[in-house]
Amino acid sequence: KACPNCCFCALFHFTVVPVILKALTYDEKRGSCSVGSNVRDAACYVCWAFARAYDPSELIPFINQISSALVIAAVFDRDVNCRRAASAAFQENVGRQGTFPHGIDILTAADYFAVGNRVNCYLTISVYIAGFPEYTQPMIDHLVNMKINHWDSVIRELSTKALHNLTPRAPEYMANVVLPRLLPLSVGTDLHTRHGAILACAEITHALCKLAEENNRYKLAAICLFFFLYLSVCQFFFLTVCTLIEKLSLSKMPFRGDPIIGGWQWLINDSLRSLPLVSSTARQHIKESAVSALAALCNEYYINEKGEADPALQDELVTRYISGLQNTEEMIRCGFSLALGALPRFLLKGRLQQVLEGLKKATIISPEDVSFAQARRDALIAIAKVCQTVGVKGEGSQEEYVCKDNVTQIYATLLNGVTDYTTDSRGDVGGWVRKAAMTSLMEVTLLLVQNETELINANICKQIMCWLAQQAAEKIDKFRAHAGSVFLTLLHFDRPPVPHIPHREELERIFPRSETETLNWNASSEAFPRITQLLGLPTYQYYVLLGLSVSVGGLTETTVRKYSAQSLFEYMKKIQNDSSEMESFCETLLKVFEDNLRNDRVSVPLLTMLDQMLANGCFDIFTMQGNHPFPVKLFNLCKEEIKRSKDVRKLRSSIGVFCGLIQFEGDMREKVLFQLFLLLCHPFPVIRKTTASQVYEMLITYSDVVDPAIMDEVMTILSDTNWEAELTVVREKRNHLCDLMKVPKPQLVSKVKYGNVLLRKEGISL
Template sequence: MSCFAGRRGLLLPSRLPEVVPIVLKALAFDEKRANLPVGAVIRDSACYVCWAFARAFDKDVLEPYINSIASALVVVTVFDREINCRRAASAAFQENVGRQGAFPHGLDIITTADFFSVGIRHNAFLEISVQIAQFEEYTLPLIDHLLQKKVDHWDISIRELAAKALHKLTPLAPEYMAKIVIPELLRLTSSIDLHSRHGSITAVGEVLAGFSKCPQEKEMTKLLDDATLTEIRDLVTQIGKRHQFQGMGGDLMRQAVLSFIKNASIAKMPFHKHTQTLEDWQKVMIDSMKQVDPQTRTRSVEALPAFCEHFCKDLEGKILPRQSTLITILLEALSNIQAETTRMGFCKAVGALPRFMFEGVSASVIHTLAKCSEITAETTKWTESRRDALLALSAVCATAGTTPSAQGDESWWYPNQSAIVFHRFIDGLNDYTRDSRGDVGAWVREASMSGLQSTVQLALISKPCVLTEELMTTVVGMVARNAVERIDRTRKHAGKVFSNLLYSHPTNNKIPCLESLLQIFTLEICREINWSAEVQTFPLFTRMLALPPYTSHILMGLVASVGGLTESLVKHSSSALFEYLSQQSREELARISQCILNIFEEHQGQNRITEPLMRFLDRLFCSRVLVEQDGTLPVDFAINLVKLVSKETARCSSVPKYLAAIPVLCQVAAIRAEKKASDTALSYLAIYLCHNYPRVRGFTAEQMYEAIMVAQDDGFADLSPEVVLGLLSETDWTYGKISDLQPIRNDICDKLQIPKPKRVQKKTT
């Protein structure tokens, strides 16, 4: 009620000594009961009380409480969890500055911490707080609030932000941090409360890293006594002895310790001679890479490079034996892995290592990562680990560089291992693994494209001799194929990689047809185009069909898009392809149609390709771009296509495959100018009319009816099409008995003048 009493002038000045301490306590009140925080409304009300004080009392009355109220409001403004409380505190502070005018540095603060700037929590904690802490009146209150209220907060994001805020505030009060904050944080590290332990361990590391930004006369080793340094050094060991890495809070403790190790390494803690401590730190990092929790693995990967930079070298920069020991452990772990998550952690860790860690072992690292990116019988579904292995492979190549160290490393990876690297990236572009999440192989393909882009650029700068025309044909062609496939994200990534390959510096003259590609994909287009927009990209990439080195690659991508199931993708890809084909000569159409047959033949039995390919062919026939004016198709295209379709569906138990094949056969059957192919297609359709699967029978009858209806005046006129149409439409092909349907089917065969299907007798021995 004090907010209303203050606003209405009912709160007497004599009661302020009692009310103000309660208001200050309310401004810092924050509790969590069950699963809900209950302090936000109290803090918001306390801000309103402070706002009311500015209107209700004169400057002289509030003068004894000015500093305490100002500090409390500043704390809420920058460090409150809730946006409404931060904004309420900012408004109350502004009101007091405007009416009282006695708040220290009030005008500067309200300019910095206005209503909008405090709306973003990250900005308030890490930017505005540092600017306000420049004023001495607020430095220690801000630090004390973080230490007392936020380091052990129930919300993990607030604890981590508090630790980062302490890191930024450390250079402003290094002695206070060393004498007061660090000892208190170390005391909290042995607390029974998980939140206190997590927040304090994280904060200790951040404060240590903050000391590295202090002036030389305020160095950490000059401010911290030996006892404190010993306690910091033994922190991880003591946590391990208390078995706090195990149980329900184990992952949280690991994350805090890994953050501590990273920051202690950045702070260049003088622990080189303490072998046991460093072994304990290394053990925690290695064990954390095996954890299921992705956040724990990520923290471990972030900690490892900093640890290596400081503790795998001596103070003079000389590499220590710990480097070879650590890299051996990582490579052995990668070679003997039983879980995908473990491989993911170690791959990321190896990819994050600094350059000097690869001295003498770069070829072994490349070979091990290449093995991890392969598909084996045991790792077929491990797409995420293959993605991480390829990303690590790319990172190692870039980090290690293309020239050995000054010591003349004989086992340097480049150029002896470059063929393996390119081979693994190219294999990754053929990863189309699917699971319950969909086409998860797209992650691997995107990683492969990124790796190819960076590795090709490395080769161009150092030794372009490893880049052959054959290699660049495959690279550019397969990236272009991904740029016309189904997934928007993958197409966008492929388009960017494709443009970077074309406009690399120096120019890559090993790319076949480079001048033609640059005419299609001009620099202006590459800068402005939205690579994920089908309407913009497909008309460009279909023009690559005219370039023989890339025709099959583009067709492979278009098969997935035109033969897909997404309406907008099918619409734009089909229109681009058919418009291009409609402008081509008969010879060019014959070449492209032969490429289509080659793709069909090479991928026979691969449902991922053949099913969309048959839908692609159905839509291609519907467009009539391949049919000449005399009703013929390119030479031998129709008959070879029927053979391939029949071979694909032979002894097939997949209904979707039949549903994709039947329309193609009907399209060929309707082109009576190709009589041999048409009759052969009708013969297979007659077999399907009495297929064991009811859905196949019904669908065949429907498609045959449509085909004959469309072409009855063009080739079927002398074959009694009305009778055949009547038999197809009036017969219940789906639910009728096969024994009753066979005579009707045979009658249709007689009318169409094609042989009746005969049952093949099984050979008996």
């Protein structure tokens, strides 16, 4: 206060302000994290303190600098706490100083809560604030100088999109100052700067072309052509270059017939191919960018005045992409599938059937490409995209439209994708294919419904809904949730309704429209009580039971297994006294088992589920009916399933089923005991031990199986024998049990040769 005002101004201008302005943008990456947020936050606090420490007249010379810096921090800072601190400091200065330009208006748009969303700050709030001329150029300069070269790729991409939105606020400045400044940066030594500069050029060019008159556009085209010469040394920026091609195409650059279009096409094709030095996530992003660029390029430069394509060009493109669908490299198949899905209608005209056939072949599993799940997924996605592009015309040509001649083939291909259960070291990779197939089925069905509903027949609709119901009953949360979402979308679509949905009224009662958005399919506690209600609908019973088998009989104890089993048992209790419902359910259950015999993906968990159902008394209605066909068929299927099997989990699950079948009276008991005694001398010691333990528990539970006079001796043999001992010792104990319980002893019969070893096989001679 003692110092003259001029001394204060000099000190403040030359010492304090430059430091604060620098601190407000300080950001530096060290290792895997960045430092600077604390510095920026502290700088905001200093600016907040200015408002309280000085009279408004003392800060007048520095108002524009401080206000611009705080606005930039409030809108463009990477960290939400710094954006909010800057907003608070700006508000304090507006309230106490009253000299910040347009302060009240800016605070209305960029208050403490509004700046919490970073995307909104970059793409919306910034545009509003840039409408005030005092802030326009500082904001643009900050993005160009500080953000397009940021170490965080998300910030770089957001900054370039922000520049696109800010271009209408200062088009001359962008064209005459910013673009010339960006061109040298696009070939600099820093990779972050090169990436951001190329994207920024693309976005600004696109924005300028929306604004410019025709004469300005030619001037801008020359700049862009000059810029493209720089790309000869940075073609490895596939993602960035594809974005640039897309933006220049959308900007309608006057390059029709120019050789540069061939160069652009080459870059797109190269981006669609495999990139071995890039991560799988990056590859996917590059392919998506290349597909977007291809669509924009074709729509702008490959169509003539008549709305048609050059036949030679069409033949070259379509043939190239279709031939790539059978490439030995999976990523090439993926890229070219997506490319076919992105082609505009005038390039597909007359070649639709050829494209659909090529994509169909790419979805077929063969021994050579069984692990190409991503390629099959992208081919299914492309089929739906192609159908949406060409449109529907029931009586039209199959070379131009989705019509009555090709709709069956399209649905057959998509429905086949729902059956893909391929697994490899990555897990259930077939799930990617199933998810894509479900999405494509929905898109194609809704396309037909909105155009020519009669192309959807009842059988196709039944298959779609049944397969979706099966997927909605399975164990993997994300795939179950996707299936449930698609199922409800088709059920409740009403513009117009999807025809031929089986049991529509019952489904709408189970899944009311009001709960479409609130039902959480990811939560097994919510999903399974609903989906098991479909067991009461004959059309869906088989498929839901097939899905539940995998969920209830899961390998480990999970919430999915818990709630799926609980829901199944509750349903069984409801139909326990209804003999016709029980008969129907059991027939379906046996049908599921029979259809999936030795299909370990289904049969092994199905055995576990049957074990649990028998233990929970789900079939008590049949226990008093001697020689009921259900347990007889189930016993025979279990025997057939484990025949010559070396799968320990399968054998263990079958032991539980055999022990559960002992509750059925009649001839079944002797058959079950004989089978269990066979397993007591199984070549695998762990199976012998497990069988003895479970038979012991079985005899405690069903004490009427054994004569009380010999019960103690039987139980002693089962518990005291070392069932992991040599087979000759074990067999003697087992045969003694057979004698006690009057069960035929398995006999050593014919010799069986395995390689150079002769083994004796146990059986029964009657």
